[in-house]
Amino acid sequence: MEEEDTLTGKVKAYIDKRATDKLEDFDKKAEKKKGTASPDDWLGIAPQLAEEREQLQQRYLWNTWLTDAAKRAKQINLVTHAPKFTHSDTRSMGILSREENESPSECYLASSSLKKPEIDVVGNAAALDVAGLLQLQADGISLLDEIATGHSATLKGLADSEEQYQEWLQGFSLALQSSELASGQLSKQIYFPVAEGYHLLSPLYATSLSQALYQRLTHTAYSDEAKAARQARKKGLFHPATVAFYPNVAQQSFGGTKPQNISKLNTSRYGRGFLLSCQPPVWQRQVKPPVTGKRSFWAGYTRRCRKTADFLKSYLERIYEQPSIKERRDFRGELVDELIDTLLLFAAEIQGMKEQAGWSRDCELSRAEQLWLDPYRGAEDADFRLEREQNDWQPEIAQQFASWLNHKIGDKSKKLFPDDKTHHEWTRLLKRKLALLKEDLEVAL
Numbered sequence: 001m002e003e004e005d006t007l008t009g010k011v012k013a014y015i016d017k018r019a020t021d022k023l024e025d026f027d028k029k030a031e032k033k034k035g036t037a038s039p040d041d042w043l044g045i046a047p048q049l050a051e052e053r054e055q056l057q058q059r060y061l062w063n064t065w066l067t068d069a070a071k072r073a074k075q076i077n078l079v080t081h082a083p084k085f086t087h088s089d090t091r092s093m094g095i096l097s098r099e100e101n102e103s104p105s106e107c108y109l110a111s112s113s114l115k116k117p118e119i120d121v122v123g124n125a126a127a128l129d130v131a132g133l134l135q136l137q138a139d140g141i142s143l144l145d146e147i148a149t150g151h152s153a154t155l156k157g158l159a160d161s162e163e164q165y166q167e168w169l170q171g172f173s174l175a176l177q178s179s180e181l182a183s184g185q186l187s188k189q190i191y192f193p194v195a196e197g198y199h200l201l202s203p204l205y206a207t208s209l210s211q212a213l214y215q216r217l218t219h220t221a222y223s224d225e226a227k228a229a230r231q232a233r234k235k236g237l238f239h240p241a242t243v244a245f246y247p248n249v250a251q252q253s254f255g256g257t258k259p260q261n262i263s264k265l266n267t268s269r270y271g272r273g274f275l276l277s278c279q280p281p282v283w284q285r286q287v288k289p290p291v292t293g294k295r296s297f298w299a300g301y302t303r304r305c306r307k308t309a310d311f312l313k314s315y316l317e318r319i320y321e322q323p324s325i326k327e328r329r330d331f332r333g334e335l336v337d338e339l340i341d342t343l344l345l346f347a348a349e350i351q352g353m354k355e356q357a358g359w360s361r362d363c364e365l366s367r368a369e370q371l372w373l374d375p376y377r378g379a380e381d382a383d384f385r386l387e388r389e390q391n392d393w394q395p396e397i398a399q400q401f402a403s404w405l406n407h408k409i410g411d412k413s414k415k416l417f418p419d420d421k422t423h424h425e426w427t428r429l430l431k432r433k434l435a436l437l438k439e440d441l442e443v444a445l
């Protein structure tokens with residue numbers, strides 16, 4: 001195996017890459033100073049810059065840089081469950097769970113669902129280069145894995161002495177564990193009852209699970225390939241990729257403009273976290289054409305608005321002998337408006353059944369009801385379409401609504417309504433509503 005493919009080779013390449021980047025940045029700044037300085041001034045500046053460049057090169061010698069990195073390792077913590085997602089200023093400690101699950105949980109979506117959780121980094125953002133070093137790996141083994149066992153062949157091979165090797169090993173191992181477990185006052189805490197009293201629990205955000213979810217969604221739903229597959233599906237074309245849908249996904253933001261203050265993986269996710277919907281299934285009402293009798297539409301509508309109609313009836317009975325004041329008339333009007341809105345929405349659901357266009361040919365509904373509720377029939381029946389466009393059916397629908405409402409609130413209490421005033425009022429209200437809305441609540445052909 002070539003050295004560059006080994007963990008030792010990758011550690012050397014990692015340090016060399018950082019040295020190259022720093023030196024290139026230094027040279028650019030030096031060249032800029034040279035361009036703005038006079039020849040005499042440059043003669044005084046050049047030796048100082050050369051010395052600074054030499055010092056920078058010395059800092060990035062393998063052993064020198066590793067010694068400095070081992071001292072800075074205590075400024076970070078490698079975790080799978082991080083505290084700062086709950087509150088960015090908390091002083092709580094994170095937890096590193098490095099156990100690989102041979103049989104991930106299939107019952108619940110949790111960190112136990114991950115076979116090999118990805119490790120996150122929290123702490124001083126200036127020491128994230130140390131985290132990058134520890135996460136280098138070759139043949140599936142990372143430098144972190146070696147250090148966790150208490151022995152690192154990679155570090156031992158790079159060290160000049162046993163003393164230096166032990167210094168590195170002890171320094172880097174501090175990134176694996178916090179000095180002590182602690183929960184800060186800004187974190188969420190729960191007192192959980194146990195036999196001897198209470199245990200104080202501090203729930204931590206499963207950043208490794210969030211990373212796995214982020215990667216899955218961005219690859220299967222938001223990648224360029226996924227978008228191309230959805231476009232092909234929309235156009236009825238073939239595409240080799242599987243189309244995945246994640247309904248009702250919510251997005252959470254962490255860290256604002258500085259996601260690096262939360263964690264390293266949070267930075268790679270641009271401060272975003274996805275939340276899958278945990279809502280229970282919602283019963284979807286199956287709409288069917290009203291073809292079971294002459295009154296099938298109004299029977300279905302009655303089931304939709306029974307509570308409102310019953311409330312309106314009881315309200316009118318209570319105020320029957322009381323003066324007709326504006327507040328009472330307005331409240332009555334609001335209830336009737338609610339009934340009318342329910343009527344039009346119910347009709348819109350039936351009108352939207354494009355797949356069953358023409359269903360009204362074999363039903364017992366009145367002609368006006370057919371014209372109102374089966375707009376797609378006009379695509380095949382020109383006479384039906386022309387008759388419907390004239391809107392002559394609207395007054396009859398308004399009359400039917402008035403008769404229905406009078407029946408609901410009046411027939412059982414005829415003494416309350418000795419004349420036809422209410423019938424005319426209901427008719428007027430629905431006719432006005434239909435005239436205002438016209439085709440807005442109907443499905444356009």
